[in-house]
Amino acid sequence: MFYIEIYTKKGFKNSHGEHVLSDILGIGVKDITKVEYSPLYVIDGDITSAEAETIASELLSDKIIETYICRSEKQSKEEDGKIGSPFSVIEVWYRKGVTDTVSESVVKAVKDLGILKEIKVKTGHKYYLYGKVSQIVLSDVATKLLANTLVQEYIAQ
Numbered sequence: 828m829f830y831i832e833i834y835t836k837k838g839f840k841n842s843h844g845e846h847v848l849s850d851i852l853g854i855g856v857k858d859i860t861k862v863e864y865s866p867l868y869v870i871d872g873d874i875t876s877a878e879a880e881t882i883a884s885e886l887l888s889d890k891i892i893e894t895y896i897c898r899s900e901k902q903s904k905e906e907d908g909k910i911g912s913p914f915s916v917i918e919v920w921y922r923k924g925v926t927d928t929v930s931e932s933v934v935k936a937v938k939d940l941g942i943l944k945e946i947k948v949k950t951g952h953k954y955y956l957y958g959k960v961s962q963i964v965l966s967d968v969a970t971k972l973l974a975n976t977l978v979q980e981y982i983a984q
Contacts, residue, residue, distance in 0.1 A: 867950065914955045
């Protein structure tokens with residue numbers, strides 16, 4: 828299993844993160860000063876590290892404005908989720924059994940790359956929220972702005 832997280836390169840605008848920050852400020856949360864957004868992918872199947880790297884670099888990321896981290900274990904930024912880190916994290920994933928059309932497209936595109944192994948793909952979204960906020964505020968942001976709790980679940984740390 829491989830976990831792939833896509834990051835906007837330094838010097839480029841993280842438009843989705845800026846939009847989310849604007850929405851957060853719009854619901855009255857003033858303690859968050861910056862939001863970074865990263866698409867997430869979990870690829871499960873009998874693929875090699877080299878194939879996972881190919882999928883990340885050739886299919887899932889834009890070489891000009893994005894970079895990625897591809898790991899065989901779930902990890903993220905060094906300080907992710909640690910007490911005292913300068914940011915909090917909210918991950919949003921589709922619930923089990925909900926159709927994820929992006930994942931279906933990724934599976935097809937992987938075959939188009941010539942990787943013909945059977946894989947399953949799960950997609951998600953990760954938000955890094957800079958500023959000191961409580962768990963209650965994180966849950967409010969997640970349920971009001973980031974996750975449709977009927978079809979998605981979230982993890983806030």
